[in-house]
Amino acid sequence: MSTLPTLATCGDPATVRIELYTPGSLDACAYTCAAHTVRASAAVAQAGLAAHVTGMAPDMKRSCGDVFVYPTGALGGAPADLTHPHWCNRDDCERRGRHRSRILRSDTNRPEAFIVGVALVQALHPAAEPTVRLTSVEGGAETSLVLSVGQSRVLRYRLANLLDMARAGRNGGRWA
CATH class of the missing domain: 3.30.1490 (Dna Ligase; domain 1)
Structure with missing residues (x-):
């Protein structure tokens, strides 16, 4: 440091x-x-x-x-017992047992069957790697899928390709 x-x-x-x-x-x-x-x-x-x-x-x-x-930077003197990644929202990490970024919701401003959120998470162990947690909520039931950063990167490209294909259809450029 x-x-x-x-x-x-x-x-x-x-x-x-x-x-x-x-x-x-x-x-x-x-x-x-x-x-x-x-x-x-x-x-x-x-x-x-x-x-x-x-x-x-x-x-x-x-x-x-x-x-x-900046208190969040490497020179900020974070407490030695719990250092946070720069993306961590620093809210209750000890209790949860992991760091977590702010949850990003995929709100389309239209009624949807599922509420979907995504966040970075990482165990408090110093050697732990960050992962991406994708959560969907329907009614009172919550389901989560945890992906490595590499899997998430590939998924991002696959989704972009699928969305490009959906847009290229004969639907006048509108989403089907």
């Missing part, structure tokens, strides 16, 4: 935002004046982080040397 580097501080108004990344995660933003941007970017790279220099929103007021660390 990388640590946050010490950046030069002059206190002048910041004109540049530097996004600090570890693999797969935006962890912090550092703010600098134009004079300290190159030095700050070099310090970030030496600390093992990726730096992406970008402009600042006109209404944002920061001083050169200010740093904001």
